[in-house]
Amino acid sequence: MTARPLRALISGAGIAGPVHAYWLKKAGLDVTIVERVPRLRREGQTIDVRNEGREIFDRMGITKSVMAVTTKELGVQFVGADGGIWGSFPEDGSDSFTSEIEIVRGELASILYEHTKEDVQYLFGDSITAIEQDASSVSVTFAKDGRREQYDLLIIADGLNSRTRALAFDQDVRAPIKVLNEWFAGFSFPKGPTDTDWAQWYNASGRRAILHRPDGFGRMRSLFAHIDYTEATRAIGSSKTSVQDQKKYWAQLYRDAGWESERLVKGMMESDDFYMYEVAQVKAEKWSTGRVVLLGDAASCPSPISGQGSNVAVVQAYVLAAMIAKYPNDHAAAFAEYETSMREWVEGIQSLPPGAPALAVPQTLTGILILNCVVYIGSALVNSGVINLFKRWFGRADKGFPLPPMSVFGKV
Template identity: 40%
Template sequence: MSKLRVLISGASIAGPALAYWLVRAGCQVTVVERAPALRTAGQGLDVRDSARDVIKRMGIFDHILGKSSHEEGIEFVGSNNRCVARFGVDKSGKGDSLTSDIEILRGELAGILFDVTKDDVSYIFGDMIESLDESATEISVNFANGTPTTAFDLVVAADGIGSKTRGLAFGNDSSNIRSLNSYVLYFSIPLSDTDTMWSRAHWVKGGRFMGMRPDNVGKTRALLTLTAYDKSDERLVRLEKASKEGVTAQKLLFQQLFQDADWEISRILKGMHESEDFYMQSVGQVRLNRWSSGRVTVVGDAGYAPSPFTGMGTSLAFTGAYVLAGEISRQPDNIPAALASYERVLRPYVESIQKLPPGIPWIVNPQSTLGLRVFESAVWCTGVLSSTGLVTLLSKFAAYLPIGGDSFKLPDYEAFRQ
């Protein structure tokens, strides 16, 4: 039997991770990326839960750990930079704390994945899928920027929460994305004397958050988020409009929305205007009724983005890539059955991750001064309990209770033992 021909749209994390396992499953893999080259920018990502086992099986765990920022934990600080509570990094290797021992820049992780796949995978940069024409035996792909029309056995959307490929196959149904009434900015700023190896977090009223964390390349990674209670908040209308107008409009709007804040906001806004790696994103979850449509399927954020509030986006990308390739390896001559198995195996885990605790994200992004004070008091109490070891004890006990994200044991695939 000839090799299964697979086209993956997206060369960030989920795409190359899937390509790695598909090659192991005996497939002929092509990855198309609309950017002209591998994108090396991006904020810090972490790898948790079963995804840690995936990267160990890929043989890149130590490489990723070596490229990590090695931050010591996270501090919740007041307007005067005084620490309200701190939570150290989990050094047990389980990756289940507020901050993981694996914190790596998106560009660095993408580079590692590209390096371990480039010899076995065909990469096409500077192009994207324009249309799909499916028959009973294959799917013909037309590209936007000159790549010849090519037939494949399977197309996989791995191009993020705003996936164009998903739109072609499933339609641009707005119900596929659940908005969390929040926007986030990512960018890097120069180091300052106040920066340490601890990540710092600070909130101000109006559902606004400011964060700074160290990296491994001599900069500080900053982020700003604004979260509203409901869609009627006029700030969301302005943010949606700016999202379509480009970077300049986005920077000016966040300047207006945050200029009355305290802490280190002057430094952060100055760095924002000077940054060249600025990125704004609407925060939401992708929730599809089905994960495949004919010979097209989804993986990672394109199929089931859980939102940054879960901290599990990258981890689901790795786990989803492993399971999708594994199920294909079991039934390479029956694509519909393999895709159905992929969804059956992974969907319960994905849905458990996407099920945010009651009140999240709004309860942790207070709108009023009173709400902010109550939240800060809760954080302080949690920090005190954490220092006594009680929080650790309770978290271990809670792991045995049917609440929060379910645990997931990676299936064992014969093709991956070789």
């Protein structure tokens, strides 16, 4: 008699969930993904995947599809209120602000979904409302129809503010979140005559910054960033505030910000893909409890400031699947090795540059002038090839992660 395949339920069809599902299938598991939103979420700005992440895409056979839809961004320029450029940092392989794989989040999410949808069961528009587990299984209750189902493993990959994590660990949703007091408002609009294939970063007083980037499809993806130590922006970011009211808040905040802010505010008001996003980190004390394990942002979001949230999620997704393949009859051993082998690497990425994010988004015009002078000197040094100081500031802080070999999955 052949043993039945292990049944795994993944919560969250973002980036980590589908990559993990792909590799769990390779390990012979029966995999279902439940996604709260009734459709694939295509929102999000540019994200990047580097080094180990690129290697995993190679192993999945999707690098060609991914490379076909990268943003083709040339690098990042720091601009002043008059549009003058203080410094430029061109893309130069894997270590610069712009990496080889810069891709709009929704494009990557779509590729991962298309690549897995035949083999993985996707349940859109549903979520988990209760979790119970014993030595032999984990039972979940689904929100949509209240049904209960048993699985061998539950993988929580549903992001920063994971409610499923709160259920599994019996804690407040916000308990493992380290706030950074920064918020993003993201939106897209058609490229204008002054827009180029460079990303542009502009600072305005009052801890406001604009990051404006090409998406490779004739549109610009813009982010308004705001560091706010009061409760004002946090309150607006609550799911109780309508998108229209959130847009009005950001419009009022940015209207007088200078540079191209008036045009960008207009673009934001007209956009149909606006979303607000909290810049924060997750520092979960433990990544697993019994048959339940955390993955991606739900486990250890390093925040967009690290520039590596998606890369970490892709690598964790692969490594966790490799551990489950290595110990098919011992989830405790699989989860333990997943966490012990990855924690140090992940925590290295979570340790942000000194003063981040506040130093990069100054309060005063004097602070901005100082930052721009530093950018000017740094850009000259980097572009003359003298030092790699700025690459270190904006690039990876880690030493790389040794990926388990594909042979652990058997014949793939």
